[in-house]
Amino acid sequence: HPLIHLEQLTFRHPVNGETITLRAPAPRSYRAFLSTGKLTEQHLHVALASRLACLVDAKTDCYRLFSGGPEGISGLSAERYGPLLILETHAGRFHGGDDVLRQVANWYVRVLELNAAYAKAIPRTRDRPDIVRDSAQSVIQLLKGEPDQEVTVQEDGMRFLVQPAGGLSCGLFLDQRDNRRRIRAMAAGADVLNLFAYTCSFSVAAAIGGATSTTSVDLAVGSLEWGKRNFQVNGLNLDNHTFIRSDAFEYFKRAKRQDRSFDIIILDPPSFARSKKPKRVFQIRRDLAELVDGARELLRPGGHMLISTNNRQLTTSWLADQVDLASGGRYHKTIARPPLPIDFAADPDYQKSILVRFD
Secondary structure: OOOOOOOEEEEEOOOOOOEEEEEOOOOHHHHHHHHHOOOHHHHHHHHHHOOHHHHOOOOOOEEEEEEOHHHOOOOEEEEEEOOEEEEEEEOOOOOOHHHHHHHHHHHHHHHHOOOEEEEEEEOHHHHOOOOOHHHHHHHEEEEEOOOOOOEEEEEOOEEEEEOOOOOOOOOOOHHHHHHHHHHHHHOOOOEEEEEOOOOOHHHHHHHHOOOOEEEEEEOOHHHHHHHHHHHHHOOOOOOOEEEEEOOHHHHHHHHHHOOOOEEEEEEOOOOEEEEOOOOEEEEHHHHHHHHHHHHHOOEEEEEEEEEEEOOOOOOHHHHHHHHHHHOOOOOEEEEEOOOOOHHHOOOOOOOEEEEEEEO
């Protein structure tokens, strides 16, 4: 059978009874073929062709190249960050092994003329609240090229710093590209609050779009410092741009004491988050309505709130329902349910967003 390769065959000689063993290990390329059911490179070609708009965009050099099962190889995703390739394999879903990983890495490096390729093994426990961003250090490997601690990438002409071996996340969530473009287009003259800011990419987009001020709030000091450097690589002065280490709910109290209010508020929380001071576990299913309620109280009349989640089990309708629960009787309207960027189109459940206006 063409899909069967016996690496070892043992039989007894019919005359003298001697046992004979024949061994013939399958070539790497053939093992890769068997592991995917089709030629791996065929999947990569088809996926890359669907991203032609990304490839020809001279202002953007970071995007998703491959999205796992929907594009033919379960449990494998690939993203380009400027000169680097990052492959992610998801425990329990990817069964290709190192041969497939190296075949994929070699193909992308050759076709896209990249400098290096990394692989990250994503554990099943990724969504647990006690798993922190840097917990993947031990499962990151350099597959090809020379290691690079940090590189600068470009998105719509904006510049961001990424760290390929920095943990589960490398500093920029590519699925939010269109949302950053949207915030940039809305930001002129606005005061913008970015909660769960991570490395402050939304804040950078707002500042470049002409925001009067941005306030970036996150629990991780290192992420906020990273965010400041993202401002700096874009030539942005930090005047009127504030970086605050705080739990989101604690920041609501602080903002009220200071009589702060905003024209745009960005809520992109994780599914789970745990803080020590104050001791709190955030769970999006349980706590999103309370989060929206606190943000709503800081939003000026006519202001906008962008709410996003990467929880696959949740829907845009559910997000809208949580806004209704948290509206406090204030008139509001969902004015957009933005689709994912074209490079994520094969996996529509990856992330969901809604843009809401409050009068």
